[in-house]
Amino acid sequence: MSAPLEGVRVVELGAYTTGPLCARYLSNLGAEIIKVEPLKGESMRTFAYKVGDVSYIFHVHNVNKKSVPVDTNTKDGKAVLFDLLRTADVLIENFAYGSMQKWGLDYETIRAVNPALIYCSLSGFGHTGPDRHLRAFDTVIQGMAGVMAMTGTREGPPIKIGISAADNMGSAAGAMAITAALHHKCRTGRGQHINISMHDIQGWLTSECWALLDTEAGPQRNGNRHFAVAPQNIFAAADGLIAVEIETQKQLDALCDMLGVGQIALEDSKAHEASLEAALQEWVAARSVDTAVEDCLACKVPAGRVQGMDDVAENPFTWEREILVSLQHPESGEVKILGSPFKSNRSPGVVSSAAPTVGQHTRDVLGGLLGYSDERIDALVADKVIVDEASSV
Amino acid sequence: MEPPEGDRLRRQPPNAADGTSPTFQNLNANKESIVVDDAALRALIGKADILLTDQTTLGDRGIELTDDDVEARYPSLVACHFSPFGRSGALAGRPGGELIAQAMGGIVATTGHPGELPHRAGPPLASHNAALLGGAAILSALYDKEESGKGAIIDLALYDASVSLLYTFLPAYFLSGKTPGPMGNKHMMVAPWDNYPTKDGWVIVCVANDRQWHDFLRLMGKADLIDDPRFAENDERVSEIGRPLVDGLVIDYLADKTTDEAIALLREHNVPAGPIYDVPTLMENPQFRAREMVQTFGGSARTAGSIFKMSETPGRVHSAAPALGRHAEIEP
Numbered sequence: 001m002s003a004p005l006e007g008v009r010v011v012e013l014g015a016y017t018t019g020p021l022c023a024r025y026l027s028n029l030g031a032e033i034i035k036v037e038p039l040k041g042e043s044m045r046t047f048a049y050k051v052g053d054v055s056y057i058f059h060v061h062n063v064n065k066k067s068v069p070v071d072t073n074t075k076d077g078k079a080v081l082f083d084l085l086r087t088a089d090v091l092i093e094n095f096a097y098g099s100m101q102k103w104g105l106d107y108e109t110i111r112a113v114n115p116a117l118i119y120c121s122l123s124g125f126g127h128t129g130p131d132r133h134l135r136a137f138d139t140v141i142q143g144m145a146g147v148m149a150m151t152g153t154r155e156g157p158p159i160k161i162g163i164s165a166a167d168n169m170g171s172a173a174g175a176m177a178i179t180a181a182l183h184h185k186c187r188t189g190r191g192q193h194i195n196i197s198m199h200d201i202q203g204w205l206t207s208e209c210w211a212l213l214d215t216e217a218g219p220q221r222n223g224n225r226h227f228a229v230a231p232q233n234i235f236a237a238a239d240g241l242i243a244v245e246i247e248t249q250k251q252l253d254a255l256c257d258m259l260g261v262g263q264i265a266l267e268d269s270k271a272h273e274a275s276l277e278a279a280l281q282e283w284v285a286a287r288s289v290d291t292a293v294e295d296c297l298a299c300k301v302p303a304g305r306v307q308g309m310d311d312v313a314e315n316p317f318t319w320e321r322e323i324l325v326s327l328q329h330p331e332s333g334e335v336k337i338l339g340s341p342f343k344s345n346r347s348p349g350v351v352s353s354a355a356p357t358v359g360q361h362t363r364d365v366l367g368g369l370l371g372y373s374d375e376r377i378d379a380l381v382a383d384k385v386i387v388d389e390a391s392s393v
Numbered sequence: 394m395e396p397p398e399g400d401r402l403r404r405q406p407p408n409a410a411d412g413t414s415p416t417f418q419n420l421n422a423n424k425e426s427i428v429v430d431d432a433a434l435r436a437l438i439g440k441a442d443i444l445l446t447d448q449t450t451l452g453d454r455g456i457e458l459t460d461d462d463v464e465a466r467y468p469s470l471v472a473c474h475f476s477p478f479g480r481s482g483a484l485a486g487r488p489g490g491e492l493i494a495q496a497m498g499g500i501v502a503t504t505g506h507p508g509e510l511p512h513r514a515g516p517p518l519a520s521h522n523a524a525l526l527g528g529a530a531i532l533s534a535l536y537d538k539e540e541s542g543k544g545a546i547i548d549l550a551l552y553d554a555s556v557s558l559l560y561t562f563l564p565a566y567f568l569s570g571k572t573p574g575p576m577g578n579k580h581m582m583v584a585p586w587d588n589y590p591t592k593d594g595w596v597i598v599c600v601a602n603d604r605q606w607h608d609f610l611r612l613m614g615k616a617d618l619i620d621d622p623r624f625a626e627n628d629e630r631v632s633e634i635g636r637p638l639v640d641g642l643v644i645d646y647l648a649d650k651t652t653d654e655a656i657a658l659l660r661e662h663n664v665p666a667g668p669i670y671d672v673p674t675l676m677e678n679p680q681f682r683a684r685e686m687v688q689t690f691g692g693s694a695r696t697a698g699s700i701f702k703m704s705e706t707p708g709r710v711h712s713a714a715p716a717l718g719r720h721a722e723i724e725p
Contacts, residue, residue: 002537029533048582128683129679138580139597144670146671150672159575162500162575164558169518172529176528180532183536192704205644210694213672242496243501245493302490304497311502324556337632340558342529345545348535
């Protein structure tokens with residue numbers, strides 16, 4: 001058993017979600033992550049819902065990582081960063097467009113330091129195009145990419161997707177692009193600059209409904225229904241909500257049998273949506289969630305509970321799949337955290353250590369990896385270029 | 394590889410003039426098409442780097458390809474099987490598509506407005522996120538194969554891909570025991586953050602930190618409130634007392650401005666803000682167009698451009714979706 005990216009070294013210059021989570025995904029695939037933080041620690045450490053002094057969500061995004069705080073605005077700090085980058089395969093940054101250039105850390109400068117480095121920029125609108133300078137967070141991106149316009153009911157206002165879709169999908173796209181670039185690097189020895197735009201990705205997410213652009217009504221938000229196939233909706237059982245989703249003719253036939261109504265061709269299913277939904281609602285209402293789901297599945301009708309965070313967290317399947325796992329943190333004790341979505345016969349995905357404290361690995365990395373002497377590390381600490389946990393306590 | 398009657402999405406309404414749906418065309422640019430049977434599949438796998446399946450691909454077509462088969466006969470193949478609940482655990486093999494993945498994966502229960510029935514994410518979020526994670530899993534396995542010579546059998550569940558999106562909700566649940574419900578367009582951990590009414594519509598405002606809040610107070614001419622203990626720091630702004638206060642300040646400030654005016658002012662003062670675009674507006678959006686995110690072939694269906702902007706290996710869309718069996722001449 002071995003994780004596929006073992007031996008790949010990533011330097012993360014990130015803040016909040018997109019960069020840190022992208023690096024986290026790569027760590028799940030086996031990469032080593034060196035998180036180069038500001039001396040006071042990365043911004044998300046201060047977010048609400050804290051375990052001890054550190055935001056819980058920081059823990060979620062930063063398992064498996066090594067913390068090396070460096071003031072990269074100083075000449076000596078930049079030298080430390082460049083030494084790290086000479087040993088690295090990948091740099092991930094998610095600052096506003098132009099920031100890295102302002103700090104003297106743009107791609108051209110870094111390429112001169114290490115031409116084989118994969119330099120991945122994750123930003124709201126990418127590094128090209130008229131809006132590249134705009135500052136944006138998740139909800140702004142969802143709004144400007146048509147995602148909100150397509151979520152909710154026609155009668156109600158646009159709604160964002162509850163979770164931070166733009167942040168998280170930017171991370172996943174970055175992870176995919178970086179692994180492709182690693183493959184290219186392995187073959188050619190060349191690095192490259194990747195510029196991922198969260199807005200591109202959220203726009204791409206809406207592409208299913210582009211099929212409707214030339215229809216009379218155009219794309220419109222549709223509640224929980226699908227634009228072409230029915231029934232797909234949420235139904236109220238006696239003690240909660242279930243989703244029923246018909247996608248194929250076979251499943252529609254099974255549903256019609258289950259409800260005791262005549263067969264309908266899948267292509268005509270939207271025309272029968274109202275009557276099918278009414279019959280199904282009546283059928284579901286007479287059952288508990290568990291019974292309704294069980295009975296649907298027994299009839300080969302796809303169905304599932306609408307699970308809240310509590311249901312997801314308490315469902316033994318979630319733990320069995322190790323998509324939630326429990327880690328011990330040296331100071332905070334047990335932390336329940338996302339596992340790895342990357343499962344294969346070669347590796348279950350790596351979730352090995354809790355998020356680091358500020359400067360936890362400074363001495364290990366600068367001494368062990370870069371060969372800095374203790375005296376040199378002490379001097380950098382004294383000059384406030386780096387923070388070493390041992391010396392800061 | 395398609396069944397003899399073609400992928401079912403070819404027939405999904407609305408249909409283009411040639412009978413193939415724009416939905417199919419959008420998802421299948423850059424591909425070749427061949428009708429699948431057991432012999433052709435086995436012959437092609439022998440020459441392939443990657444095998445992708447979803448729940449409907451192999452079993453439904455009478456093809457039995459076990460993991461033992463793959464490991465014994467195609468040891469360097471990277472196989473990735475997408476399914477609703479994965480291939481291990483109590484729910485393995487259960488049916489479901491996008492809606493059920495979102496429902497079971499916690500997306501539906503947290504999308505919508507408080508007190509109303511929850512909603513699915515309109516776009517197919519679970520599938521797209523699973524596709525990206527699958528891409529990373531496959532490409533990292535290919536990278537590993539260059540050295541080890543070994544392939545991998547990847548088990549990518551839509552459920553896992555959805556639960557992976559819940560990270561903002563884990564802290565509240567595990568620390569307070571409270572189950573987060575839909576919060577409209579607010580953010581659980583930062584404020585002010587919402588869509589706010591203007592004279593002629595909405596503007597989205599996302600204040601992520603104290604600095605941006607202080608910039609916003611200066612813009613509103615309320616610099617004297619920067620040190621106000623009721624909302625000086627984010628912990629107070631997200632509290633039950635603080636959130637309505639900061640939301641009230643924002644609403645009052647925006648009431649006499651149009652959306653365009655509001656966005657211009659907010660951006661000028663470094664406060665992240667933006668409009669709500671519908672999809673036709675997105676199609677004309679200068680940024681989206683400059684990034685070549687909408688592509689067409691000979692006036693037929695629109696397909697998304699590549700989200701992978703890379704200096705050495707830029708993603709590209711080079712050919713329209715294939716007709717069924719168009720590449721039957723592919724030599725297995």
